[in-house]
Amino acid sequence: MSQAALDTLISQEYKYGFVTDIEADTLPCGLNEDVIRLISAKKNEPEFMLNWRLQAFRHWLTMKEPHWSSTHYSPIDYQAISYYSAPKLKNRPKSLAEVDPKLLQTYEKLGIPLHEREILAGVAVDAVFDSVSVATSFKGKLAELGIIFCSFSEAVKEHPELIEKYLGTVVPHTDNFFASLNSAVFTDGSFVYIPKGVRCPMELSTYFRINAANTGQFERTLIIADEGSYVSYLEGCTAPMRDENQLHAAVVELIALDNAEIKYSTVQNWYPGDEEGRGGIFNFVTKRGLCRGIKSKISWTQVETGSAITWKYPSVILEGDYSVGEFYSVALTNHRQQADTGTKMVHIGKNTRSTIISKGIAAGHGQNAYRGLVKILKNATNARNYTQCDSLLMGEHCGAHTFPYIEVKNKTAQVEHEASTSKISADQLFYCQQRGISTEDAVSMIVNGFCKAVFRELPMEFAVEAQKLLGVSLEGSIG
Amino acid sequence: MLEIKNLHASIDGKEILRGINLTVKPGEIHAIMGPNGSGKSTLASVLTGREGYEITQGSISFENHNLLELAPAERAQAGIFLAFQYPVEIPGVSNIYLLKAALNAVRKAHGLTELDAMDFLSLVKEKLNLVEMDQDFLYRAVNEGFSGGEKKRNEILQMAILEPKLAILDETDSGLDIDALKIVSHGVNALRSPDRSMIVITHYQRLLDYIIPDYVHVLSQGRIIKSGGRELAKELEAQGYGWITEKNTDTENKTQ
Numbered sequence: 010m011s012q013a014a015l016d017t018l019i020s021q022e023y024k025y026g027f028v029t030d031i032e033a034d035t036l037p038c039g040l041n042e043d044v045i046r047l048i049s050a051k052k053n054e055p056e057f058m059l060n061w062r063l064q065a066f067r068h069w070l071t072m073k074e075p076h077w078s079s080t081h082y083s084p085i086d087y088q089a090i091s092y093y094s095a096p097k098l099k100n101r102p103k104s105l106a107e108v109d110p111k112l113l114q115t116y117e118k119l120g121i122p123l124h125e126r127e128i129l130a131g132v133a134v135d136a137v138f139d140s141v142s143v144a145t146s147f148k149g150k151l152a153e154l155g156i157i158f159c160s161f162s163e164a165v166k167e168h169p170e171l172i173e174k175y176l177g178t179v180v181p182h183t184d185n186f187f188a189s190l191n192s193a194v195f196t197d198g199s200f201v202y203i204p205k206g207v208r209c210p211m212e213l214s215t216y217f218r219i220n221a222a223n224t225g226q227f228e229r230t231l232i233i234a235d236e237g238s239y240v241s242y243l244e245g246c247t248a249p250m251r252d253e254n255q256l257h258a259a260v261v262e263l264i265a266l267d268n269a270e271i272k273y274s275t276v277q278n279w280y281p282g283d284e285e286g287r288g289g290i291f292n293f294v295t296k297r298g299l300c301r302g303i304k305s306k307i308s309w310t311q312v313e314t315g316s317a318i319t320w321k322y323p324s325v326i327l328e329g330d331y332s333v334g335e336f337y338s339v340a341l342t343n344h345r346q347q348a349d350t351g352t353k354m355v356h357i358g359k360n361t362r363s364t365i366i367s368k369g370i371a372a373g374h375g376q377n378a379y380r381g382l383v384k385i386l387k388n389a390t391n392a393r394n395y396t397q398c399d400s401l402l403m404g405e406h407c408g409a410h411t412f413p414y415i416e417v418k419n420k421t422a423q424v425e426h427e428a429s430t431s432k433i434s435a436d437q438l439f440y441c442q443q444r445g446i447s448t449e450d451a452v453s454m455i456v457n458g459f460c461k462a463v464f465r466e467l468p469m470e471f472a473v474e475a476q477k478l479l480g481v482s483l484e485g486s487i488g
Numbered sequence: 489m490l491e492i493k494n495l496h497a498s499i500d501g502k503e504i505l506r507g508i509n510l511t512v513k514p515g516e517i518h519a520i521m522g523p524n525g526s527g528k529s530t531l532a533s534v535l536t537g538r539e540g541y542e543i544t545q546g547s548i549s550f551e552n553h554n555l556l557e558l559a560p561a562e563r564a565q566a567g568i569f570l571a572f573q574y575p576v577e578i579p580g581v582s583n584i585y586l587l588k589a590a591l592n593a594v595r596k597a598h599g600l601t602e603l604d605a606m607d608f609l610s611l612v613k614e615k616l617n618l619v620e621m622d623q624d625f626l627y628r629a630v631n632e633g634f635s636g637g638e639k640k641r642n643e644i645l646q647m648a649i650l651e652p653k654l655a656i657l658d659e660t661d662s663g664l665d666i667d668a669l670k671i672v673s674h675g676v677n678a679l680r681s682p683d684r685s686m687i688v689i690t691h692y693q694r695l696l697d698y699i700i701p702d703y704v705h706v707l708s709q710g711r712i713i714k715s716g717g718r719e720l721a722k723e724l725e726a727q728g729y730g731w732i733t734e735k736n737t738d739t740e741n742k743t744q
């Protein structure tokens with residue numbers, strides 16, 4: 010296949026570009042202690058929350074924006090961002106009938122019919138729309154099991170003791186520039202608590218969507234799996250088209266106690282910018298899990314197709330003996346997108362194991378970097394890691410880069426690393442076409458095949474969506 | 489069914505096919521032989537619409553349609569199948585997935601509904617038996633780690649499932665052991681029918697003992713320089729290509 014043909018094939022417009030017009034309750038741009046006090050007051054937060062935010066803010070002021078990743082972008086003016094925006098809703102809706110029809114329409118356009126989804130997939134949805142949760146379902150069923158699944162703001166009000174105990178224990182407010190900023194100004198997010206011995210009977214799912222123009226988005230998610238419990242959590246999002254670059258700096262903290270397991274899956278499809286890279290979302294996320302208990306397990310599975318810039322390293326700290334950390338990732342960059350993503354596996358406990366499978370796909374002028382750290386500390390006897398990083402290049406102008414860092418302080422450790430870079434071949438495409446399969450379907454088939462080891466880890470429903478999303482992200486207009 | 493007239497094709501400005509004429513009627517089997525590099529695979533590529541070839545002169549009509557106007561997938565949907573000389577590996581895509589996508593794409597193009605999972609599976613099993621392949625192959629990635637012979641058999645499996653009108657077999661016999669050669673030939677013969685034509689590209693007369701052709705053509709330097717019945721293949725086996733290629737250049741020289 011010629012370069013020109015490949016170029017047209019992979020250049021396609023963002024399908025979900027539209028803005029829902031919901032009157033937003035938005036703060037003017039700028040950041041200072043008063044803004045933080047206002048956010049806290051708007052949310053009726055207890056004293057400890059405000060103090061925590063202020064501490065984070067004061068620390069943030071002493072920090073510098075990091076520039077060690079291989080991404081390039083023009084400077085972000087933090088004073089030009091509005092730090093709070095909420096759809097106007099007097100009372101929280103108790104059912105879909107009470108939800109703003111425009112919002113429901115948005116979900117329709119995204120192909121996320123909430124009602125169907127609830128019934129068909131048995132998924133409880135906590136939809137975050139412009140920083141405030143507006144639709145929640147299956148609460149009752151979960152409550153019977155003692156599972157808490159609610160917006161972060163609600164958890165601050167209803168379960169302050171859990172928030173106070175766990176917030177910032179995995180990602181402290183001093184952790185990094187973007188995490189500190191998030192700690193100071195986060196507006197909402199999700200909270201999950203699974204009690205001892207409970208296996209959450211359904212996938213918990215949140216759809217994020219950034220909406221009001223020029224608004225920073227600072228989500229905060231905290232998931233706690235108590236001893237012997239299990240939960241699978243899905244995060245997915247798309248965003249409407251806009252002009253300004255949008256900063257997104259989320260923090261996700263996961264805590265698994267003895268024998269608990271958390272499976273966290275993400276499909277990320279934020280607006281990547283136009284073909285020249287204008288207007289896309291800057292996604293600077295801190296995601297970290299702590300395997301605190303013995304035999305605990307945390308898996309991150311992510312499919313990243315959106316954003317202009319992605320800077321994201323879902324990590325696991327393997328503190329408990331025999332704990333397990335996993336990272337499965339597909340990252341696709343097209344046009345001018347840049348992704349610098351990977352993971353950190355920090356082995357502290359004995360007999361800890363980690364697996365990293367990373368699949369990077371670069372098309373157009375996309376730049377895709379894998380950056381991973383495997384760290385085995387002194388006491389981590391018999392720790393094991395297996396890392397596999399594969400890159401697939403589509404066309405001549407894109408790039409894939411791999412930066413694996415390995416630090417081993419214990420001689421009994423076994424660390425394995427495999428890497429490969431390949432090109433989608435004209436031979437493979439022609440083979441499929443010769444069997445009657447259209448070019449678009451063929452590309453999608455080959456790319457999905459490349460990602461199979463990761464898709465296998467996604468919950469069924471999500472895997473189907475992820476495959477479609479990859480197809481959509483690569484589909485286009487081949488002549 | 490297929491009519492190739494004065495076909496000239498080049499790659500990167502280099503002319504490879506230099507005036508091919510060939511007519512294939514329904515039900516006929518044409519064998520194409522010829523030295524390495526003479527343009528046999530190029531002809532197969534041009535017939536199936538592979539990119540990178542420039543058709544500088546001539547025409548190809550398939551069932552009275554201008555084949556050159558169709559995209560590769562459309563040609564496949566119209567019933568042209570190529571068993572590749574070098575089948576490619578597609579990691580992570582299972583053989584059965586590709587088969588199903590291919591069959592459904594072809595069915596869809598003909599306004600048929602997709603086969604349901606049960607019907608598809610029983611069809612595939614029947615065809616697996618035809619080429620004596622194990623079911624395990626269905627769930628392995630397309631051609632990945634297949635031996636040379638297994639890849640060739642897999643091509644015939646696909647052909648049996650897609651039931652093309654015109655099958656082009658590009659050196660399907662090379663790399664096959666004697667038993668596999670018999671199995672593959674048996675599979676191909678089972679697909680012979682009065683309305684299915686085949687173009688069989690081979691270097692060895694041996695294959696033509698099993699798949700008996702109606703015509704044998706010799707391709708040399710981008711032209712068919714001799715055509716005949718199956719006995720031509722035997723002569724070639726005994727004497728090589730020298731005697732015809734020389735004769736051909738002689739006549740060329742004389743005419744100049």
Ligand SMILES: Nc1ncnc2c1ncn2[C@@H]1O[C@H](COP(=O)(O)OP(=O)(O)OP(=O)(O)O)[C@@H](O)[C@H]1O
Pocket residue numbers: 499500502504522523524525526527528529530531573
């Ligand atoms: N992409 C290409 N660029 C330049 N030359 C090419 C290209 N592809 C094929 N050729 C040339 O075209 C000629 C015909 O090749 P082709 O593969 O059709 O031969 P063949 O008859 O199938 O040979 P074999 O019996 O070895 O399979 C050869 O000289 C080959 O080098």
Ligand SMILES: [Mg+2]
Pocket residue numbers: 528529530573658
């Ligand atoms: Mg050849």
